[in-house]
Amino acid sequence: MFNLILFGPPGSGKGTQSEKLIAKYNLKHLSTGDLLRSEITKKTPLGLEAKKFMDHGQLVPDEVVIGMISSALEANPGVVGFLFDGFPRTSKQAEALDNLLALKNLTINVMLALDVTEQELVKRLVKRGETSGRPDDNNEQVIRTRIQEYHKKTSPVADHYKKSNKVILVKGEGTVDDIFGSLTKEIDSRMKKK
Numbered sequence: 573m574f575n576l577i578l579f580g581p582p583g584s585g586k587g588t589q590s591e592k593l594i595a596k597y598n599l600k601h602l603s604t605g606d607l608l609r610s611e612i613t614k615k616t617p618l619g620l621e622a623k624k625f626m627d628h629g630q631l632v633p634d635e636v637v638i639g640m641i642s643s644a645l646e647a648n649p650g651v652v653g654f655l656f657d658g659f660p661r662t663s664k665q666a667e668a669l670d671n672l673l674a675l676k677n678l679t680i681n682v683m684l685a686l687d688v689t690e691q692e693l694v695k696r697l698v699k700r701g702e703t704s705g706r707p708d709d710n711n712e713q714v715i716r717t718r719i720q721e722y723h724k725k726t727s728p729v730a731d732h733y734k735k736s737n738k739v740i741l742v743k744g745e746g747t748v749d750d751i752f753g754s755l756t757k758e759i760d761s762r763m764k765k766k
């Protein structure tokens with residue numbers, strides 16, 4: 573199995589690149605943002621609770637997302653590998669993921685971290701907010717809160733994987749196809765070394 577984390581701040585292109593990567597490598601896409609939005613659409617108790625945090629650009633409590641990922645891992649036995657998008661987002665989530673994977677004799681093979689300037693992130697998300705209907709893209713203050721949450725709580729997650737030499741920084745600005753090319757080059761090289 574080959575398990576990768578696509579890492580980066582809000583608007584760095586995780587969702588866009590994940591779609592292309594899962595098609596190329598046949599990986600199972602696990603996006604906590606998508607899973608949470610699906611719960612909100614279905615108006616489940618979990619979704620209603622998560623919405624309170626998401627609408628303000630804050631992270632949903634660890635127990636909620638760790639539980640969701642644990643269920644998703646159980647529900648997908650025998651896949652070629654997982655692509656984690658938007659998870660883990662705190663050190664606690666990273667430790668939980670390591671433990672969940674270790675129970676199955678698995679590990680994270682690589683973390684690809686998309687590097688995009690804050691100015692570009694805000695530009696992309698403000699633009700998407702005009703058409704997406706995502707409540708957390710609708711005002712610039714919420715977008716800035718999401719980016720602050722990333723710097724404060726999420727960016728240290730990369731240090732967790734740096735210790736085992738699993739982090740590769742990839743330039744996340746330029747055309748979608750060029751960025752995809754850089755990501756696949758790194759993945760192919762890691763797969764060969766495996």
Ligand code: AP5
Binds near residue numbers: 605631634744747
């Ligand atoms: P989530 O859904 O994960 O959103 P996010 O991290 O804020 O990321 P986005 O989806 O906004 O951006 P992205 O990096 O995927 O970029 P995209 O490809 O869409 O999380 C939402 C919320 O859920 C969180 O705030 C939190 O509340 C909660 N949550 C989720 N996971 C959690 C967790 N683990 N723990 C706790 N809470 C959690 O691209 C963005 C835009 O840019 C698009 O319009 C796209 O078309 C455009 N774009 C993409 N690439 C390029 C390019 N190369 N050039 C120009 N434009 C581009």
